[in-house]
Amino acid sequence: MKSIRILLICLIVFPFIGVSQILKNIDEVTPFHEELAAVRKGDKWAFINTKGDIVIDYREDLVKSKTKNKTTSYPYFSDGRCLITQKINGIVYYGYMDITGEIVIKPEYLNATNFDNGHAIVLKVSKEELGRNDLLDKKVVSYSYDEIVIDHLGAQKTFLIGPVHLVYKKDRLRKPPMIQSYFLSPNLVASKSKDSGWQLYTLNSSN
Template sequence: MAATAYMVTAPAFAKTVDCQQVTGFRMPKGLDVELQSYCVFSESLAAVSKNGKWGFLDTKGNIAIPFKYDLARNFDDGLAIVRLGSKEGFINRKGKLVISIEYDEVINFSEGLAAVNREGKWGYINKDNQVIIPFEYDDTIAFDEGLAQVTKDGKQGFINKENQMVIPLIYDYAGWFSEGLGAIKLNDKYGFIDKNNNVVFFTDYYLEYAFSEDRVLVNKGRKYGFLDAEGNVAVPLIYDEVDWIEKDDITIPGFVNGIARVKKDGEWFYIDNLGQRID
């Protein structure tokens, strides 16, 4: 269903928040929950807190999962991250614990694996809580397009799901792959590589995000524009801001369905992927 934004006023001791609710939902009177951060329904449940404990509401305002966690994050692919004390794990939509609360930090599952931290080192588990990639990395992110960025001794590269180092640990920065290209920083230069570690291009511009629809947002001197997949300027760097637009359940700064929303000289408007204004 389409989403409608409401201003939900929490009790006087909590903040008023912009809470995106599904159409027709109204916070029931007397529920007295504290919406202390940006909240949104995901898979028909929303994480909220009450008296310092977190639980979940359904779209009718019922308490679907009791307020018993020290932190809870919204559901993703049927699972939600929860915390008790200093440890984290996963519950399902019925509130059943499916990954024990034993890790120092966890990241949502992606492509069947979740990054988890134990005693300062990161590894990966599957949905049966089996360790698939051992705890050997200083930092990491979720798998995307079959690869995950990992950090060791201050350098970053990429592994596959067999823990093979596909892209060596040589980069000062490595982002995730999108549309077959991964952002990197090497010797103070930003650029992109392919999955065979071939440099596609370096650029003097600062990279703002990953590729979307053959365009990547860049800035220089607080002016924004877009490069194409060969590193050429496709949209001139003349804009003061670029809006974030929803795409595939996330928001990105850039093009979605061939258009981007930009701000110039105090005015917001849309452009196509060549920088032509759309009125």
């Protein structure tokens, strides 16, 4: 009888030892990438570690990216970088944050891929002043973009395609321009242009 009382006391004092609810009311939970997994509440995403602790709080600037199996899309880390966006004057720009949530490559690209073996492919905008319209008293400006490879700090490594003429208005950039290149291997990129078809580039080469 005494042993039964001790057992009941233990059950009251230590209920369900080893089982606890960490997060609740989550709309979506994704697989782990580099020991971090994205979780969603409404339109905001956060990242948790393998213990279930939120290490990057909920935010709206994370980019849903296709995974390698191309069947699902959600924010994830690759090479310690995760895609983010920022809208400036109605136009969306892409950049990257690190595993602490700090922006390490500022959003300045019209489109960008996830990092793969230390490199990513981005579309970088260029602006050229052609002259001045005296009648309207304003500068005549032309915009274009180049498709380039950058390293994990944002430094340009290889030029791929460009310049591609750009109508630099928010109503014409509701969707980002398509990236025409992809990594064949850690040091080899395939690019397709309208004029010259497919080209192969090795990283760090002169093009």
